[in-house]
Amino acid sequence: MTTSDGKYTSKQFFHPVALRDFKLRPTKVQSRLIGHNQVSIEVASGSVAAWVNVEHPPGKFSIV
Secondary structure, three states, rough: EEOOOOOOOOEOOOOOOOHHHOOOOOOEEEEEEEEOOOEEEEOOOOOOOOOOOOOOOOOOOOOO
């Protein structure tokens, strides 16, 4: 999946693999305030991060 707004391009590749078998590289994240209660977060190129989808069993839910 690739998205672009003309200024930034985001490429995301999803490879299902067990996290215990995947070697993650350190991710460099930069954040800066852009307004009242708003923060811009940028992830450096070439970094990899884990994305995990957690679904609750039917009829169960959690409030965090």
